[in-house]
Amino acid sequence: MTERLSCGLCVIGAGSGGLSVAAAAAQMGVKTVLIERGAMGGDCLNTGCVPSKALIAAAKAAHAVRTAGRFGVVFPSGGGHEPAVDFAAVHAHVRGAIAAIAPHDSQERFEGLGVRVIRASARFTGPGTVEAGGVEVRARRFVLATGSRAAVPPIPGLDSVPFLTNETLFERTAAPEHLIVLGGGPIGVEMAQAFRRLGCRVTLVEKQTLLPRDDPELVEVVRRRLDAEGVTLVEGVGVAAVQRAGNGVAAVLDDGRRVEGSDLLVAAGRRPNVEDLDLDAAGIEAHRGGIATDKRLRTTNPRVYAVGDVTGGPAFTHVAGYHAGLVVRNALFRLPAREDYAALPWVTYSDPELAQVGSTEAEARAAYGNIEVLRQPFAANDRARAEGGTEGLVKLLAHRGRVVGASIVGAQAGEQIALWCLAVATRAKLSTLAGLVLPYPTLSEAGKRAAGNAFTPTLFGARTRTLVRILSWLG
Known part of the structure; x- marks a missing residue:
């Protein structure tokens, strides 16, 4: 051991969740140590969200060329529409996307914020001490943000x-x-x-x-x-x-x-990174699914919190960021903030995209029994028609007139789901959403129409027609 450090907070793992906690703590004046044995930015930046979406963008461009004829865009001399894909150039595009974002997650940026960054493997040597790269770190609080890796199934061969x-x-x-x-x-x-x-x-x-x-x-x-x-x-x-x-x-x-x-x-699937941490030395319980935490993300060692994939919960970057905010409130401000996934969204970035927030139909029926299911196809949306993207629909689930879940499959579903995240989080009324004034023509109008479908039978029913007829007699 060549060096001993004491700090207020020690974060192990420089992925999305760990970086968010470390940046917040340092900017609030907490002496912070950040330990990372691999690449800064973790899985999301280097091998997950960023490179995959960059590759998907290249693939979408190739598909746009291949299908351009449906818009009347043709190539001269009868060359057809099959694109020539330079995969080395696609790879360069992917690496370029990573390189453009990397400075935000870099060691230099965090050292500029006042964080001590140690690039080494970490292991607990006691309930309140960690060793990494020949440095012993004592901290009042620890945050485990070591993420996950690809699970390899036990397939023979x-x-x-x-x-x-x-x-x-x-x-x-x-x-x-x-x-x-x-x-x-x-x-x-x-x-x-x-x-x-x-x-x-x-x-x-x-x-x-x-x-x-x-x-x-x-x-x-x-x-x-x-x-x-x-x-x-x-x-x-x-x-x-x-x-x-x-x-x-x-x-x-x-x-x-x-x-x-x-x-x-x-x-x-994914497997949490818990090996080599010597969790037993710190009294931290872990199982195959990840590190055990309570609703405040505390481990079985009350000085240690865990965030992101390593907890075995939903393996999304935005969940790691959400966890980071909860830990900051709990560990630094001593506020009893608890995790709540009732309005958790996720998106599959296929084409068409598939987005979900809150309950699915099966979950809503199990939880509430009597629910209202409202659908609106993009085939009836003017923007979708104009752009030739009519596949898919918006599907809303409501209980007693309030939104409890939403699913969207269609173009830009990941962008459209934002409104429904708010609706589910606030248990918004269908009447409120149906009454929104949205710009025309936009894909988001399909969601408004779906909410409005709840009132169509009443609005255009026999009782309404009778009321209008009576009012017309009165002048």
């Missing part, structure tokens, strides 16, 4: 073949000829469609059903689009084994079928 995860996928500078994707969750769906649009053959294998956490009615819209674009979907069957197949790989399915491809992407 998987350890004997090369495979990709989100941690290695974005390092490729050459496109796979035929990508086999194991897992039909958001990552699997997004990457399957993106690589297909970039000219690769893609087969997606999902043991259960596509996007199982989302509303099946809306998932079907995404499924149809993937199928139409040429993604081969294999649902309801697991993988019994993985084998080498020449220079590629083969997935042997439970029903005996064999899928051969050039590359394999494992997108089968």
Whole structure:
């Protein structure tokens, strides 16, 4: 041990949640130490949200070229619309997106805020001490923000073949000829469609059903689009084994079928990073799902909090940011702030996008019994018609006239869901939302129309017609 430090707050992990806590604490005058053994910015910046959305943007551009003819945009000399994809340039675009954001998450920025940054692995040596890179850190409070990594399922043969995860996928500078994707969750769906649009053959294998956490009615819209674009979907069957197949790989399915491809992407969920922390030395309980916390994000050691993926809760960057705010209130201001996921949104960035907040229909029926289901298709929306994006719908769930859940599948669903996050969080009345004045023409009008559908039978019913007739007699 070469150095000993004492501080008010020690944050372990420089991903989204850890960085948010460290920045807030330092700017509030708390002496803060930040420990990170890998890349600053964590999974989101380096191997998750940022590179995946950059790749999806490139794929969307290729798809726009491929389908430009439907708008009357044609190429001269009968050249067709199939784009020539320079995958090395796509890779450069992805790396450029990361590089543009990286300074905000950099060691230099945080040191400029007054944070002591230690680039090393951390392990607890006691309830209130951590060792990292030869430095012993004593802190009044600790925050564990070590995130998660791709889960590798125990499939026979998987350890004997090369495979990709989100941690290695974005390092490729050459496109796979035929990508086999194991897992039909958001990552699997997004990457399957993106690589297909970039000219690769893609087969997606999902043991259960596509996007199982989302509303099946809306998932079907995404499924149809993937199928139409040429993604081969294999649902309801697991993988019994993985084998080498020449220079590629083969997935042997439970029903005996064999899928051969050039590359394999494992997108089968996430696993929290809790190894090597010596949690027992600090009296911190952990299980396979992550670190155990209470509603205030305190671990079984009251001096230690945990945020983000490592808690085993919803694995979203915005949840890590939400957790960071709760920890700041609890650890620094001693306010009893508690986590509440009633209005938690999530988005799958397929095309069309699929967004959800609050309860799904099945969850709402289980929780409330009698609910109102309101739908509005984008086919009836003028902006969607003008832009040729009429797939999908807005689906609202209400109980006693108040919104308890919303699902959107369609263009820019991730942007449109913001209004419904507020509606679910505040239990807004359908009448309030139906009465909004929104700009025309916008996709958001579909949501307003969905809310208004709750009042259509009454507004245009026999009693209303009778009332209007009586009023007209009175002059």
